[in-house]
Amino acid sequence: MAKQNKTAISPTRAEDYPEWYQQVVKAADMAETSAVRGCMVIKPWGYAIWEHIQKNLDNMFKETGHVNAYFPLFIPKSFLEKEAEHVEGFAKECAVVTHHRLEAGPDGGLIPAGELDEPLIVRPTSETIIGATFAKWVQSYRDLPLLINQWANVVRWEMRTRLFLRTAEFLWQEGHTVHATKEEAVEETEKMLGVYATFARDYMAIPVLTGVKTESEKFPGAEKTYCIEAMMQDKKALQAGTSHFLGQNFAKASDIKFLDDQGQLQYGWTTSWGVSTRLIGGLIMTHSDDNGLVLPPRLAPTQIVILPVLHKDGDHGEVLAYCEALAKDLKHTFYGDDPIRVDIDKRDIRGGEKSWGWVKKGVPLRIEVGPRDIAENKIFGARRDEDGKFSMDRDEFVAKAASLLEEIQNGLLTRATTLRDENTVELDSEDAFYDFFTNNAGFVKAHWNGSPVIEEKIKNDLNVTIRCIPLDDTDGEGVCIFSGEKSPRKVIFGKSY
Amino acid sequence: MAKQNKTAISPTRAEDYPEWYQQVVKAADMAETSAVRGCMVIKPWGYAIWEHIQKNLDNMFKETGHVNAYFPLFIPKSFLEKEAEHVEGFAKECAVVTHHRLEAGPDGGLIPAGELDEPLIVRPTSETIIGATFAKWVQSYRDLPLLINQWANVVRWEMRTRLFLRTAEFLWQEGHTVHATKEEAVEETEKMLGVYATFARDYMAIPVLTGVKTESEKFPGAEKTYCIEAMMQDKKALQAGTSHFLGQNFAKASDIKFLDDQGQLQYGWTTSWGVSTRLIGGLIMTHSDDNGLVLPPRLAPTQIVILPVLHKDGDHGEVLAYCEALAKDLKHTFYGDDPIRVDIDKRDIRGGEKSWGWVKKGVPLRIEVGPRDIAENKIFGARRDEDGKFSMDRDEFVAKAASLLEEIQNGLLTRATTLRDENTVELDSEDAFYDFFTNNAGFVKAHWNGSPVIEEKIKNDLNVTIRCIPLDDTDGEGVCIFSGEKSPRKVIFGKSY
Numbered sequence: 005m006a007k008q009n010k011t012a013i014s015p016t017r018a019e020d021y022p023e024w025y026q027q028v029v030k031a032a033d034m035a036e037t038s039a040v041r042g043c044m045v046i047k048p049w050g051y052a053i054w055e056h057i058q059k060n061l062d063n064m065f066k067e068t069g070h071v072n073a074y075f076p077l078f079i080p081k082s083f084l085e086k087e088a089e090h091v092e093g094f095a096k097e098c099a100v101v102t103h104h105r106l107e108a109g110p111d112g113g114l115i116p117a118g119e120l121d122e123p124l125i126v127r128p129t130s131e132t133i134i135g136a137t138f139a140k141w142v143q144s145y146r147d148l149p150l151l152i153n154q155w156a157n158v159v160r161w162e163m164r165t166r167l168f169l170r171t172a173e174f175l176w177q178e179g180h181t182v183h184a185t186k187e188e189a190v191e192e193t194e195k196m197l198g199v200y201a202t203f204a205r206d207y208m209a210i211p212v213l214t215g216v217k218t219e220s221e222k223f224p225g226a227e228k229t230y231c232i233e234a235m236m237q238d239k240k241a242l243q244a245g246t247s248h249f250l251g252q253n254f255a256k257a258s259d260i261k262f263l264d265d266q267g268q269l270q271y272g273w274t275t276s277w278g279v280s281t282r283l284i285g286g287l288i289m290t291h292s293d294d295n296g297l298v299l300p301p302r303l304a305p306t307q308i309v310i311l312p313v314l315h316k317d318g319d320h321g322e323v324l325a326y327c328e329a330l331a332k333d334l335k336h337t338f339y340g341d342d343p344i345r346v347d348i349d350k351r352d353i354r355g356g357e358k359s360w361g362w363v364k365k366g367v368p369l370r371i372e373v374g375p376r377d378i379a380e381n382k383i384f385g386a387r388r389d390e391d392g393k394f395s396m397d398r399d400e401f402v403a404k405a406a407s408l409l410e411e412i413q414n415g416l417l418t419r420a421t422t423l424r425d426e427n428t429v430e431l432d433s434e435d436a437f438y439d440f441f442t443n444n445a446g447f448v449k450a451h452w453n454g455s456p457v458i459e460e461k462i463k464n465d466l467n468v469t470i471r472c473i474p475l476d477d478t479d480g481e482g483v484c485i486f487s488g489e490k491s492p493r494k495v496i497f498g499k500s501y
Numbered sequence: 502m503a504k505q506n507k508t509a510i511s512p513t514r515a516e517d518y519p520e521w522y523q524q525v526v527k528a529a530d531m532a533e534t535s536a537v538r539g540c541m542v543i544k545p546w547g548y549a550i551w552e553h554i555q556k557n558l559d560n561m562f563k564e565t566g567h568v569n570a571y572f573p574l575f576i577p578k579s580f581l582e583k584e585a586e587h588v589e590g591f592a593k594e595c596a597v598v599t600h601h602r603l604e605a606g607p608d609g610g611l612i613p614a615g616e617l618d619e620p621l622i623v624r625p626t627s628e629t630i631i632g633a634t635f636a637k638w639v640q641s642y643r644d645l646p647l648l649i650n651q652w653a654n655v656v657r658w659e660m661r662t663r664l665f666l667r668t669a670e671f672l673w674q675e676g677h678t679v680h681a682t683k684e685e686a687v688e689e690t691e692k693m694l695g696v697y698a699t700f701a702r703d704y705m706a707i708p709v710l711t712g713v714k715t716e717s718e719k720f721p722g723a724e725k726t727y728c729i730e731a732m733m734q735d736k737k738a739l740q741a742g743t744s745h746f747l748g749q750n751f752a753k754a755s756d757i758k759f760l761d762d763q764g765q766l767q768y769g770w771t772t773s774w775g776v777s778t779r780l781i782g783g784l785i786m787t788h789s790d791d792n793g794l795v796l797p798p799r800l801a802p803t804q805i806v807i808l809p810v811l812h813k814d815g816d817h818g819e820v821l822a823y824c825e826a827l828a829k830d831l832k833h834t835f836y837g838d839d840p841i842r843v844d845i846d847k848r849d850i851r852g853g854e855k856s857w858g859w860v861k862k863g864v865p866l867r868i869e870v871g872p873r874d875i876a877e878n879k880i881f882g883a884r885r886d887e888d889g890k891f892s893m894d895r896d897e898f899v900a901k902a903a904s905l906l907e908e909i910q911n912g913l914l915t916r917a918t919t920l921r922d923e924n925t926v927e928l929d930s931e932d933a934f935y936d937f938f939t940n941n942a943g944f945v946k947a948h949w950n951g952s953p954v955i956e957e958k959i960k961n962d963l964n965v966t967i968r969c970i971p972l973d974d975t976d977g978e979g980v981c982i983f984s985g986e987k988s989p990r991k992v993i994f995g996k997s998y
Binding site (some may be wrong): 036038039040043044045046047048051052054055071072073074075076077078079080081083084085091095096097098099100101102103104105106107113114115116118123124125126133136137140152156157159161173175 | 533535536537540541542543544545548549551552568569570571572573574575576577578580581582588592593594595596597598599600601602603604610611612613615620621622623630633634637649653654656658670672
């Protein structure tokens with residue numbers, strides 16, 4: 005074990021939070037930069053976490069009546085241009101395909117050839133290409149609602165990138181739906197926001213605020229953007245998912261029309277909603293500590309790792325057989341709907357190095373088994389969310405493993421909720437607001453009159469934005485702390501990723 | 502029901518096989534062309550089949566020790582150029598990204614701007630970009646074998662496309678591995694070919710030949726390409742999957758080196774292997790009939806569909822409740838490792854239209870339940886792989902459902918195997934060979950001296966290629982039927998997709 009005053013990750017969170025984040029990603033072997041500007045390589049441990057996120061979200065989408073489909077990677081330039089705000093929002097970060105082959109150039113090297121009649125944009129999001137397809141699928145009110153999801157890669161040419169949090173290419177899901185009425189579309193938008201909030205809480209152990217974005221922060225082309233906002237350990241906000249009520253904007257741009265039950269031709273009402281590999285960034289920043297990644301058990305690729313203690317002259321066979329039997333019993337135990345995920349690390353390396361490797365990877369429970377433990381039919385365990393170790397009868401551990409995992413899962417959520425609540429304040433004056441954000445980060449609840457001019461000023465002065473207009477607000481009307489004007493409700497301010 | 506002399510799909514297989522294929526895809530609502538040249542939209546029914554293919558293959562990859570990861574969509578042009586044969590093979594079909602934003606052009610429309618220093622190729626396959634990453638991951642023999650798989654989209658700018666069979670963008674998996682020795686790499690290449698052959702047989706109900714491609718048909722940059730080849734109902738061959746032994750070609754191009762256990766620096770030995778959404782095309786062409794898609798139960802998104810017979814004046818509530826209870830009982834029954842997948846089609850449309858919809862979608866078992874069946878506690882069923890209907894006690898059906906599905910699964914494999922075997926001949930003379938392929942398709946086993954000149958001539962004369970040099974060949978040496986020269990073994994000839 006490392007000395008008490010030394011941590012596995014350097015720098016610590018307190019010393020340099022952004023650099024700590026990069027080092028956690030590296031120490032847990034989750035992702036790395038690639039030779040392609042802004043594009044990351046998601047390594048097996050990071051990708052396995054994404055697989056668990058996918059699987060559970062996908063189940064939730066299907067339970068709410070959605071089906072998956074797949075649409076083209078490329079969007080003709082003219083499609084993107086169909087919705088004015090939309091193209092303006094994405095034009096500056098488009099990867100543009102202009103040629104369809106390579107041929108020998110004058111100096112012998114290969115150069116692009118076969119210029120396309122119309123440039124193709126690598127999808128930054130798929131409203132316009134999916135809309136063109138939906139226009140064919142939707143003819144009558146009987147075809148509605150149309151509830152589709154796509155798992156895909158998208159590209160937004162970002163200048164400053166950070167692994168998982170902001171990359172030029174990222175993986176995501178994008179839901180796209182069409183409805184016969186405005187009410188149904190709004191209901192869908194809010195329902196899927198609810199799915200995201202539930203997933204964040206129950207699987208990621210991340211408490212989120214649900215709310216609506218201001219005009220200046222909404223998705224290009226949307227009528228209304230809903231979001232979930234989480235607080236990281238540096239007290240900055242992370243937008244973890246968005247759900248957009250698109251009104252009839254994209255239906256008109258893509259000509260999605262249907263005959264209603266009165267025989268009248270109407271434009272459909274559409275929504276879109278997405279979460280991405282950015283969730284993994286949020287997961288890291290919510291739970292990890294100065295020794296590395298801490299994974300909520302529900303999303304941990306390995307929930308329990310068994311570390312055989314192999315002494316030089318001991319009977320390795322006996323120890324390994326005991327570990328195999330223990331693993332087998334644990335795998336027959338369920339945590340939630342799935343068998344417990346157990347690994348045995350049989351590598352022939354030093355015990356300390358081996359154990360620290362799993363600490364840094366964030367595995368919830370580590371179990372050491374040596375000859376002495378076998379003799380006493382005990383295991384020696386450590387929880388990733390707590391210091392210290394515990395000893396337990398082998399069979400008792402098997403019986404309690406699932407409840408221990410659940411205790412860890414719940415404990416992480418409680419800890420994150422406490423951090424957030426302790427760093428959320430309500431402020432009643434502009435001075436207090438400026439004071440707070442000059443020295444601090446956190447969520448500030450305060451009255452605001454709805455003016456984008458004030459939003460802009462706060463952003464320039466303090467790098468603070470309105471994270472959301474909360475959905476569950478019960479404060480009612482008041483006085484804007486910046487203008488003294490009437491305010492319909494309090495909103496949430498914060499510094500953000 | 503349609504009249505006996507009329508089929509749901511027009512034209513029939515006999516009338517126009519290629520057009521029949523397109524109509525089956527359309528009638529089953531599996532995919533359609535998009536506004537983007539050569540790119541398809543995979544519709545929910547087609548995508549659900551892909552999800553089942555993915556899930557089962559992914560399990561097989563993981564059982565053989567592979568883990569998933571994700572690598573960039575883009576490949577710098579210089580990377581592709583590192584392996585000479587490789588870039589030559591793909592240069593003519595590359596989607597090339599040359600710019601990273603759009604800006605207002607002279608006539609007001611948007612034009613590509615922000616030209617890249619180096620063009621990026623949308624991956625047609627990922628050996629070079631993954632190789633660059635592997636070069637960092639592999640340092641010592643202790644890092645080997647490195648066994649990685651990626652699920653991804655790829656783009657090859659094809660001029661003539663056909664849904665699932667050949668599209669500019671397609672979905673696939675690509676395995677990439679590095680080994681310390683040539684023997685281990687060859688073993689891996691053959692093992693993954695075996696995984697593909699097993700998957701084709703046990704899940705897709707497609708019997709495949711396993712073999713090696715000739716020099717002229719191998720993957721650009723490979724030492725040796727192994728393949729699985731299936732026979733479609735028009736007796737043409739479909740290459741359904743490939744596994745490449747890459748020797749040290751890509752290791753040298755990407756500088757993948759390791760210190761062996763003697764402390765010597767060595768180049769690694771690499772493999773790659775892939776199957777794609779093309780498998781769905783093969784699935785369609787192997788099993789479907791003149792009434793539409795026929796799905797092997799293991800890959801059917803819905804294995805049993807229950808069709809409530811709702812008479813105008815009858816008690817819909819009672820019928821639907823009976824159907825729900827039946828569905829529940831069936832869902833508690835396992836077929837293979839999974840609960841049986843059951844749907845109830847409650848749509849208020851004519852019974853004939855409803856039933857034919859599911860025939861065309863290929864669902865293995867259709868169950869009708871009307872008031873009379875309920876009174877007798879019976880169900881009225883139809884198998885997609887047979888004409889006619891059957892009546893059965895309700896509980897007997899629940900008890901037998903899984904074995905009925907297995908019977909259908911096995912029956913499809915038997916039928917496909919019979920078709921293939923009946924259309925595979927051994928020929929001993931060039932005349933017989935030319936006769937056969939002038940009037941026929943099918944697999945021809947014949948001796949060949951290994952000359953690419955002969956291959957070229959046959960291709961030009963008959964549009965026939967060597968599909969593979971079979972792995973399980975026991976014929977031994979003989980005389981080439983084209984040249985009279987010595988032949989080391991018989992090879993398989995055929996017309997192909």
